[in-house]
Amino acid sequence: MSTFAAIPSGRALRTGAEHKDPGSKRIVVAYGFWIFLLSDIVMFSALFATYSVLVRATAGGPTGAELFNQTNVAIETGCLLLSSFSCGLMSLAIDAKNRASTYLGAAFTFALGAAFLAFEINEFASMIGHGATPQRSALLSAYFTLVGCHGVHVTVGLLWLLVMMAQVAAKGFRANVLRRLACFSLFWHALDIIWVAIFSIVYLIGVYV
């Protein structure tokens, strides 16, 4: 709790008795979810480091410049960015307790996320079809692990979004549903931040080097 004590303003100066109340459940849940997101980022950092070290280890196979289609990556990036944006609009609709707008925002978020995934699966399939499988070289192992891990996260996020919309339909904007929706929103925006690192490091810098 030294972090709080170090901030010399307002509520940060809690007394011992108040320490027993760590804040509302909504705050504790969001706080815990941020810690999860950070642990996820730690894992991605390890995968990024692996990729950076192995980027030239092609074992005579195709290089990044030969493998990656920039147009495809640009479309994927656009899909995910717009999906993040519509997720933000969905959050506003949730704040306003507007069910129809929430469904609309969720539908756009889901469709754009699914489009991203479709492009990515198509890209993977095309690479594997040309013999650029994860077994081909250390570069490809690192590439499929890093980008595939992000793709798995997006897939899980899409399933989560479906579940949340079912919960909104069945339970309405209850406190626990609102907390889960807030966590989903954090998760989805965090995935877009990871993707910024992926398209920069893997697809742009990785091709340029």
Added chain:
Amino acid sequence: MTMDDDRPELAPGDEAAPSVIGEETFSGLRAYVIGLVLAVILTATSFWAANTSLLWAPGVTTGLAVLAVAQMGVHLVFFLHIQPQRQHDVARPTDGFAVAALMMLTGEQGRYLKWYPRFVSAEVDPCVTKHDLIRERPASAPCPR
């Protein structure tokens, strides 16, 4: 004491509690639109920089890393609402989290840059081959040159 004291506590990533819903929705919408516009500009610049021949080639890698860091910052501020002056005290450590997250992701880019001269030298220096990177040749082996 700050003027925040009357506000309700905010969870990390929360926006200010809506008192007048229309007003808050508008300001929230504005943040997302600004974030989207900035993100599109930064992304487009990145893709352009990586594919143009107009720029000084050795500087492009650094430029791409800087653009990526800037875009992550844009996402954190406009999409995840990490804004120190708007956060209540309980949320402030998350700003530290956000900074830590940025450092972890961009630290890898820094590592990349550190490796960059070595990768380049692998093309021209017979003593530095790609096998060095997978440790097939002992680092202490004498250079045949």
